[in-house]
Amino acid sequence: MQESPNFHDNITLKLTSEQKQYAAKVLNESDKNRENAIAEIKYWIQESDIRARTDDFFILRFLRACKFNIEKTKTKMQNYQMQRAKIPEWYADRDPLQPKMQELLNLGICLPLRKLDDQGRLVIVIRLVYDPHVFTLANAAKVTTLVADVILRDSVETSLYGLVLIMDLGDVTLRHVAQLTPFVVMNVIHAYQGCYPVRIQLLNYINVPGYAKFILELTKYFLNKKLRERFHFYSRKTTHDSFKDVPVNILPVEYGGTDGTIQELIEFWKKVVEENHEWIIDDEKYKPILK
Numbered sequence: 001m002q003e004s005p006n007f008h009d010n011i012t013l014k015l016t017s018e019q020k021q022y023a024a025k026v027l028n029e030s031d032k033n034r035e036n037a038i039a040e041i042k043y044w045i046q047e048s049d050i051r052a053r054t055d056d057f058f059i060l061r062f063l064r065a066c067k068f069n070i071e072k073t074k075t076k077m078q079n080y081q082m083q084r085a086k087i088p089e090w091y092a093d094r095d096p097l098q099p100k101m102q103e104l105l106n107l108g109i110c111l112p113l114r115k116l117d118d119q120g121r122l123v124i125v126i127r128l129v130y131d132p133h134v135f136t137l138a139n140a141a142k143v144t145t146l147v148a149d150v151i152l153r154d155s156v157e158t159s160l161y162g163l164v165l166i167m168d169l170g171d172v173t174l175r176h177v178a179q180l181t182p183f184v185v186m187n188v189i190h191a192y193q194g195c196y197p198v199r200i201q202l203l204n205y206i207n208v209p210g211y212a213k214f215i216l217e218l219t220k221y222f223l224n225k226k227l228r229e230r231f232h233f234y235s236r237k238t239t240h241d242s243f244k245d246v247p248v249n250i251l252p253v254e255y256g257g258t259d260g261t262i263q264e265l266i267e268f269w270k271k272v273v274e275e276n277h278e279w280i281i282d283d284e285k286y287k288p289i290l291k
Contacts, residue, residue: 061197108266162199170207205233
């Protein structure tokens with residue numbers, strides 16, 4: 001899964017007729033404006049100081065997330081690159097072969113499902129299962145961005161149809177909540193809606209303890225209108241309702257599905273990430289130098 005411009009060039013051109021129709025109708029994308037827009041953004045990157053990648057699919061992901069609005073694409077890309085530079089505790093020193101990263105990967109904090117849902121969307125389950133005496137939310141964010149960057153890098157379907165985020169708070173304690181500073185909250189929100197080159201179609205918080213509801217209500221207040229409408233949270237008693245539109249055959253058994261276990265998902269994604277450790281290390285150089 002090493003980065004290859006030729007591979008990325010090819011996958012942008014191999015959309016099915018159904019995908020092309022969707023891209024045209026929903027994302028304002030056509031064969032003609034795709035080529036021109038990628039070229040324009042690539043030139044802009046080369047003339048700017050944001051130090052971003054210039055492979056076609058990296059750029060195309062931002063264009064699709066912004067429905068081919070060039071100025072919005074530039075803003076989102078600048079936000080993405082600047083957040084990487086400003087929050088090294090989330091984005092730097094992410095070599096998955098480091099002992100600490102190995103521990104975090106073994107916990108299964110960020111687990112994309114291996115199959116897409118019926119709408120072609122990627123589903124990612126994020127589980128705050130770490131020991132807050134040992135790790136911090138920054139550690140959880142680092143392993144989450146690591147896994148997300150690897151899975152999103154080559155996913156054509158996700159660039160088209162977006163993703164579903166399921167945040168499982170079943171293991172959250174008051175000590176976890178104490179780590180949730182305003183800095184963390186605002187930067188998570190900024191990552192959701194201002195930085196990452198992907199459209200979040202659904203944001204479900206599940207197994208929410210009573211003492212976390214106020215924080216979620218506060219978080220919802222700062223979301224934009226579109227994401228606010230897609231934001232839902234469920235108590236332990238109502239969590240089963242959050243899966244009513246998720247096919248059983250893509251969920252692990254712990255969530256009522258049939259596609260293996262959480263442990264199998266952990267081992268699967270840990271292997272994928274480890275196989276990409278050279279790309280991950282190389283990726284750290286793509287961020288602006290702060291003055």
